[in-house]
Amino acid sequence: MESEFSPILKKYPEGRRENLIPLLQEIQDTRGYIPESAISEVAEYLEMPAVKIFSVATFYNEFRFDPGGRFHIQVCQGIGCQVDGSERVRKEIGRLLGLNPGETSDDGLFSLEWVPCLGVCQEAPVISVNGKFYPKMSAVKIKALIDEIKNPAES
């Protein structure tokens, strides 16, 4: 049976359990998230119960099970950023968008994620929107940034 994920599965012909995580990673690389259909397909391929695959996939921070928003906001949780006030930035984003980490807004525009460290400690606190970095953020700058994303024409 040919399916979207067959080419990825074929890369691991032995179908052993230790290939589970690389498999899921490749699926996420191509699709941006892990759809439910992929889980059942992988389960069949590796001859494992789907629940076990969920149990592994949900354990790790990297895997996500929904496509996320059009604008994916990552807020650095590194200690360097925390010392420079990332908590205020986090709360302000949560308040403005009404989102908790890991959630996507109803209009599908924003999704929010807290990441351990973005690796740009010299410009703390840092956030990234779809991979683009915004240095030295503050609660006030967040408002302006989100307004700009929402209404790009006005800025």
Place this chain on the structure above:
Amino acid sequence: MISGVIHEQLRADLLKFLLQEDPGADPELRKKQKILRRERIENAVVLIDTTSPTSIYPLDALKADIEIWEASSGIKVDIVETGSLGLISAGPVVGIQIPGRARLYYGPVQVGDLQGILGAITKQVVPEENLIGQMILGNQQAWEGIPSWEDHPFFKGQERRVMGLCGVVDPCSAADYIAWGGYRAFSKSIRFYTDKELMKLIEESELRGRSGSGFPAAQKWIRTAATVGEKRYVLCNADESDPGGYMHRILIESNPHIILEGVMLAAYIIGANHAIIYTRSRYRMAVRRLQCAINQARALGLIGQDILGSGYTLDIQLRRGPGAFVCGEETALIASLEGKRGMPRTKPPYPATQGLFGKPTLVHNVETLAQVPLIIGQGPEWYKRTGTESSRGTKLFSLSGKISRMGVVEMAFGTTVKQVIEGWGGGIRNGRPFKSVLMGGPSGKFMSDAQLKVPIDFDRFDEAGLVMGSGSLVVLDDESCPVNLMKNMIDFIQQESCGKCIPCRDGSRRIKDIFEMVTSRPAEERSHAALDRFKGITQVNDLATVMQETSLCGLGKTAPNPILSGFELFRQELEEHVFDRTCRAGVCQNLRLFAVDPVACNGCNICYIKCPEKAIIGSPRQVHYIVGELCTGCGKCHEVCKFNAIIVS
């Protein structure tokens, strides 16, 4: 670039470097070496630091700048992407070199600066603005009156061994690494030395694991090698997840080949034919560069069957860690590689006897393995010359927080934290008073002033009850709140706890709840709120001690460290949070109260406009007022006020 293709001719030359007894003696090779090391260049060269800290800067615009200058001046410039010298707060650092003269490093370089700098240097004039210093390679002519880069306060006195080639070589080029003597230790070892002879060198070097505990490496190696089994593994833990540390990331991104060579040597010495490097999936650039290094090593025949005709076979795989802090623990890492949830198990059996797939496995982190090529290449005597009696060699530290200069420093053991902060770090940012240092991230401890003078050394730190961790230093000044940081650290642990054992899973959650109460002001202090808070805080110490004593793995055992050390050091500040409900640093958001200074306020109205809670009353050109009951303490008014008229209490 990622494919790691190496030209036939270059490949032949590189193999000569590896196989000849003394490549320096062959004039033809010596010349090629000079070219590969960029000691001798034909065109001007610009080296740009392209590690993840610089990804925030518009590097493409810098390159475009160079191209524009090239077109207008008619002078050809080669652009080389290098790693980082370690100094990230002056990013992006750019090296500029013209034929025959020493290399000059500048940082920070902004878009538009480069044309001027290039123009001046090609006219033999050195602009001194943002100059870090000159680096003289081989017999290049030095610039007169220009200080050496090693005299820059960030580099002066550093003992750069593991970091030696970082920022100097192109991380995606095996040729660079080999021209600087790389892979020679490995190629010699597998052809001329037995594993026993080499193991002796490791033993003599007294190498200790750099992951925090300082376990003698040789003991692990000998045990792994002595365990009977048809298969053995070397695991390189490159899954740096400490939210305060980035030294491994910088090292991997700047010189992945040294890590690879360390892994190869370790594999040969313990008799393993398989090695796995486990790095963090989120570290996209580190993953790319490691993969590129592996591909190149394979193309050169340094990985594969019958390496360099020695009969030794080695396969190295790169695996991406899907992100779990607990996978820094060796048994959890192994579980993750086996495709399971990354949960630690009880030890013994240690991985040395029963590791990956039940086979003997040697697990080390990046920094420990990067020492190995140096030990084998230069000998244990040389290696032991730096450091202290009980801790040989050097250690990497990453500096962040409220410090003037940030970056990765490599220093000899025996230096004190005070020296690190005041010397290389350049003291506290903006000259503010020092409060404390959190060393070792979420499993580390806060250090007092007195403890800063303890020499950095595994045994001395143990005696003083301190934690070295993997080497992250976060500096706090009087505007940072340790109580808030304690809350955030335990919150991190609570998120990352694997959930296997109760003390860690529930203990961290309980402590987090208590600190949540301490650091936030309930909208209305209901009947039991104060009582809960008092009761909670009196129990935290016991809770933390139980966690420390009964958790299964290192994560749970060390998680209460920031709490317990913070309790001791910041008793006064903690009590203020609990009883007086104030945060003297003005960080704990819901504890802060804002007021308007009627003298400084000129009624610009900006705070009124920005206040999300409509808690500010006032109209233009009148003194404003903040309604305490409505204020949530978000601090926006404080941020926007240009006249310092908002006072925090």
